[in-house]
Amino acid sequence: AQSVTQPDIHITVSEGASLELRCNYSYGATPYLFWYVQSPGQGLQLLLKYFSGDTLVQGIKGFEAEFKRSQSSFNLRKPSVHWSDAAEYFCAVDPGTASKLTFGTGTRLQVTL
Amino acid sequence: EAGVAQSPRYKIIEKRQSVAFWCNPISGHATLYWYQQILGQGPKLLIQFQNNGVVDDSQLPKDRFSAERLKGVDSTLKIQPAKLEDSAVYLCASSKGLIVAGYNEQFFGPGTRLTVL
Numbered sequence: 001a002q003s004v005t006q007p008d009i010h011i012t013v014s015e016g017a018s019l020e021l022r023c024n025y026s027y028g029a030t031p032y033l034f035w036y037v038q039s040p041g042q043g044l045q046l047l048l049k050y051f052s053g054d055t056l057v058q059g060i061k062g063f064e065a066e067f068k069r070s071q072s073s074f075n076l077r078k079p080s081v082h083w084s085d086a087a088e089y090f091c092a093v094d095p096g097t098a099s100k101l102t103f104g105t106g107t108r109l110q111v112t113l
Numbered sequence: 114e115a116g117v118a119q120s121p122r123y124k125i126i127e128k129r130q131s132v133a134f135w136c137n138p139i140s141g142h143a144t145l146y147w148y149q150q151i152l153g154q155g156p157k158l159l160i161q162f163q164n165n166g167v168v169d170d171s172q173l174p175k176d177r178f179s180a181e182r183l184k185g186v187d188s189t190l191k192i193q194p195a196k197l198e199d200s201a202v203y204l205c206a207s208s209k210g211l212i213v214a215g216y217n218e219q220f221f222g223p224g225t226r227l228t229v230l
Contacts, residue, residue, distance in 0.1 A: 004155070032216060043117065043204060043221035044156070051216065090155050096216065100169065103155030 002027040004091050006104035013081050014112050021076040021107050023091030032094040033074040034101065035065055039087045047089075050074060051096075061085070086111045115139065117222035119205050125228045131193035134225045138187070138207030144168075145182055146219060147190050148204040156204055162188065192227075200229045 003026045013019055025031065032051050036044040048059025055067040065076045074091060091104040118137040126132050138145050144163050148156035159178065160170040164185035173180065177196070182188040192199055202224040208217035 036221075041223065043223045044206075045221070046218060049218075092155070094216070100158055100161060101156075101219065103157070105153065105155050 002031065002093055002095060002102050004093055004102055004104035006089075006091055006107050008107045009105070010108045010110065012110040012112060015083050016080050019076075019078045019081045019085070019109070021089050021091075021109070023074045023076065023104060025072050025074065025091075025093050027072075027093060027095065029095075030067075030069060032096045033065075033067060034092040034094070035059065035063070035074075035076045036090045036092060036103075037061075037087050038090065038106075044090065047076070081109075081111055083111045083113060085109060117205055117207055117220055119203075119222040119225050121225055122223065123226050123228075125230065126195055127230050128197055129194040131191065132195055132227060133192075134190045134203050134205075134227075136188045136190070136205030136222060138205070139209075139220055142207035142209050142220075143185075144208045144210070144217065145188050146206040146208075147180055147188070148206065150202040150204055150224070152201070159190070195227075195229045197229050200227055202226050 005024045034049045035047040038044050047063050048057050050057050050067045058064050063078050088106045088108050090106045092101045120135050146161050147159045150156040159173045160180045161168040162182040165182050180190045204224045205222045206219040208219045210217040
């Protein structure tokens with residue numbers, strides 16, 4: 001069965017600092033890969049997705065992610081974090097056959113001023 | 114374009130009571146999903162509808178949970194009777210196309226936070 005691991009439960013960064021959130025997946029083939037953000041009291045918002053092709057994908061709000069097949073990873077990055085980025089971030093995979101998402105446990109990002 | 118609507122936003126009940134959640138997807142979206150998000154965990158798919166038919170309900174605890182999507186539009190998720198471990202946020206999502214047409218982005222509602230005492 002496919003699975004998603006987000007090893008960092010909670011991360012704190014200073015505003016303006018760079019950010020990297022880790023995601024590893026376990027699946028036989030390369031699935032579709034996603035990053036979502038969830039602010040308190042809000043639903044999930046799609047930040048970016050990877051299906052195939054260029055392994056560096058750009059998303060909304062200045063986020064990017066890099067797919068590394070050899071490491072089964074899809075890490076999320078942002079060069080300079082803003083206080084409004086404080087939220088919970090979820091990595092998710094979809095085998096691509098039935099539009100069903102499997103989510104990681106999430107990483108809570110705290111931004112200090 | 115209006116997003117996915119859910120109600121109520123919050124619900125507190127005692128164990129063994131029943132509860133129902135309502136979801137209205139984005140207009141024209143064929144596929145509807147219900148997820149359960151327990152505190153500290155990622156969302157877990159409970160049931161997936163395409164139009165008014167069930168595509169996947171393999172993770173729905175059918176002894177206490179039921180869901181329907183009459184007329185292929187809005188949907189109701191019911192729990193009867195509720196247990197303490199059902200405390201969670203219940204998220205509804207919808208996507209535009211049919212599953213066989215390939216990937217379709219899921220759009221999520223704000224969720225219903227259920228507390229079972």
